[in-house]
Amino acid sequence: xxxxxxxxxTIVAVSVACSRGPAGGAGQSAAAPERPWKTLFDGSSLxxxxxxxxxTWRLADGVVSxxxxxxxxVTRESYSDFELELEFFVTPDAxxxxxxxxxxxxxxxxxxxxxxxxFDQRPDPTYRTGAIxxxxxxxxxxxxxxxxxxxxxxxxxxxxxxxxxxxxxVDVEDDRLAAGPIGLQYASGHVKFRNVRIREY
Numbered sequence: 001x002x003x004x005x006x007x008x009x010t011i012v013a014v015s016v017a018c019s020r021g022p023a024g025g026a027g028q029s030a031a032a033p034e035r036p037w038k039t040l041f042d043g044s045s046l047x048x049x050x051x052x053x054x055x056t057w058r059l060a061d062g063v064v065s066x067x068x069x070x071x072x073x074v075t076r077e078s079y080s081d082f083e084l085e086l087e088f089f090v091t092p093d094a095x096x097x098x099x100x101x102x103x104x105x106x107x108x109x110x111x112x113x114x115x116x117x118x119f120d121q122r123p124d125p126t127y128r129t130g131a132i133x134x135x136x137x138x139x140x141x142x143x144x145x146x147x148x149x150x151x152x153x154x155x156x157x158x159x160x161x162x163x164x165x166x167x168x169x170v171d172v173e174d175d176r177l178a179a180g181p182i183g184l185q186y187a188s189g190h191v192k193f194r195n196v197r198i199r200e201y
Contacts, residue, residue, distance in 0.1 A: 034199070035199055035200055035201070036199065037197045037198070038197060038198050038199065038200075039197050040182070040197060040198055041064060041086075041194070041195070043061075043063065043064075043194055043195070044059070044062070048076055048077070049073045049076065050074045050076060050105070051071060051072070051073060051074070052071050052072045052074060052105075052106060052107070052108070053070050053071020054069040054070065054071055055068070055069040056069050057071075057073060057186070062195075063089075063192045063194045064184075064192070064194070065190065065192040065193075066186035067189070067190045067191070069186065070186060070187050071185075071186060072099070072184060072185050073183065073184040074102065074108060074182070074183045074184075075183075077181065078179050078180050079101070079181070079182060079198065079200065080101070080155075080178060080179035081155060081156045081157065081200065082155055082156075082198050082199060082200045082201060083153070083154050083198065083199045083201075084098070084152075084155070084182065084196075084197075084198050085152050085153075085196075085198075086098065086150075086194075086195060086197070087149065087150055087151075087193070087194050087195045088118060088144070088149055088151065088191070088192060088194075089146075089147065089149070089190075089191075089192040090118055090146075090190065090191050090192070091145055091146065091189040091190045091191075092120055092121060092143070092145030092146060092189075093121055093189040094145070094187075094188060094190060094191050095118075095119045095185075095187035095188040095189060096118040096119070096184075096185050096186060096187060096189075096191045097115045097116060097118050097184075097185045097187075098115075098116040098118070098151060098153065098182070098185075099115050099116075099182065099183035099185060100113055100114040100116065100153065100155055100177075100182055101113060101114055101155070101177040102177075102180040102181045102182070102183055103177060105180065105183070108183040108185070110133040110134050111134075112177075113180065113183060114132050114160065114174075114176075114177060115132065115133040115134075115185075116130075116131075116151065116162055116170075117129055117130070117131045117132070118144060118191075120143050120144055125141075129141075129142060129143070129144050129164070130162060130164045130170065131170065132160060132170050132174075135160070135174050136160075136174075138162075138169035138170060139168065139170065139171075140167055140169055142164050142165060142167065142169065144164070149164060150163075150164070150165055151163070151164060152166075157175075159172075159173055160172050160174060182198075
């Protein structure tokens, strides 16, 4: 009889321990730690980037800028799901953008990448600054000219979110592109970028 009681008590103790999970976590496993941020542009070099076109990219004072020609800076690495943060300065007449998941990094464009636009004076304002060209117009019109701005862009599976200066301008789902390099564009005006970093999911 005593032997049966001991066996039953042991079974109960083991069951309780298992239900608590590791370190007594009440059935919840420890959450995976967030992956660290990685600097893509630190203000001192363009070592992680390729160039296309003839834009006059220059480095000075922690900034990469261009004011003539046309072209892109394109990351050497490809990215799928990530958060991207960067700062940019443009003149009101500038045409620029941040290109994501580029299927053809040698020729970035709205047809082969997700283009998060920077173009206050776009003739057709449907996809002006804050939009993803051809995918979603901005929910609020924000002019970026003549001051520094922040883009926070989250891309996870088919879910794309764009925040400009803390305001959500796009929250949409689209599955056209799955992975690819990131591009920074110069097309007109005066364009500057700084503090570009990424955190992959």
